[in-house]
Amino acid sequence: xxxxxxxxxxxxxxxxxxxxxxxxxxxxxxxxxxxxxxxxxxxxxxxxxxxxxxxxxxxxxxxxxxxxxxxxxxxxxxxxxxxxxxxxxxxxxxxxxxxxxxxxxxxxxxxxxxx
Amino acid sequence: xxxxxxxxxxxxxxxxxxxxxxxxxxxxxxxxxxxxxxxxxxxxxxxxxxxxxxxxxxxxxxxxxxxxxxxxxxxxxxxxxxxxxxxxxxxxxxxxxxxxxxxxxxxxxxxxx
Numbered sequence: 635x636x637x638x639x640x641x642x643x644x645x646x647x648x649x650x651x652x653x654x655x656x657x658x659x660x661x662x663x664x665x666x667x668x669x670x671x672x673x674x675x676x677x678x679x680x681x682x683x684x685x686x687x688x689x690x691x692x693x694x695x696x697x698x699x700x701x702x703x704x705x706x707x708x709x710x711x712x713x714x715x716x717x718x719x720x721x722x723x724x725x726x727x728x729x730x731x732x733x734x735x736x737x738x739x740x741x742x743x744x745x746x747x748x749x
Numbered sequence: 750x751x752x753x754x755x756x757x758x759x760x761x762x763x764x765x766x767x768x769x770x771x772x773x774x775x776x777x778x779x780x781x782x783x784x785x786x787x788x789x790x791x792x793x794x795x796x797x798x799x800x801x802x803x804x805x806x807x808x809x810x811x812x813x814x815x816x817x818x819x820x821x822x823x824x825x826x827x828x829x830x831x832x833x834x835x836x837x838x839x840x841x842x843x844x845x846x847x848x849x850x851x852x853x854x855x856x857x858x859x860x861x862x
Contacts, residue, residue: 638791665846665848667848667849667850669850674854674855675854675855676752676753676755676837676839676852676853676854676855677792677837677839677850677852678852679849679850679851682847682848682849684846684847689847690847690849693849725791725792727791729848731846732846734797735780735782735794735797735848736794736797738794738848739791740791740792740793741791742789742790742791743789743790743791
């Protein structure tokens, strides 16, 4: 597609439920990043994919968080047993390997609210 | 997690005024970036800086990569109402394919027409 697409745009879930957030990167972009943005905060790195592998998972806050990427394209971020502190906007970015930073493109995010 | 120190936290200015914001870090960065984020959208790149001392302009925006590689500033000249938004600095610690970014907390800019 023309840009990075994230779905859903908004998600309200009950505490303790599992949620899946989806990211469709720009076609041909080999690198994919997940960030979390809490209210009034900057972005917090979660995980980086190069192709289907995740060489850097250092930002995942707990073992309730996991992510996968299949076919070098779509990625899913899963949060199990959601807690209220998981409420945030989850942003995905994709990038070609190499090249300028103008190719590093963000989606509009998924706003997650845990009630 | 690691964050950059960005200031000021917010600014309220009159249309036509100039704006300056900056970021500092205790770590040396390989690349400094400045982004703007509008409500409900992801950040959009304004300026990328790659070398210590580099001064780069993009229209009314000017940014510099500090000589120590631990700071950067962004200036906006002759502000207009559409400049309203949140501005973020971000830095890449290491060169290479992993473009993990460390972010400031943002500067919220309001412009009074």
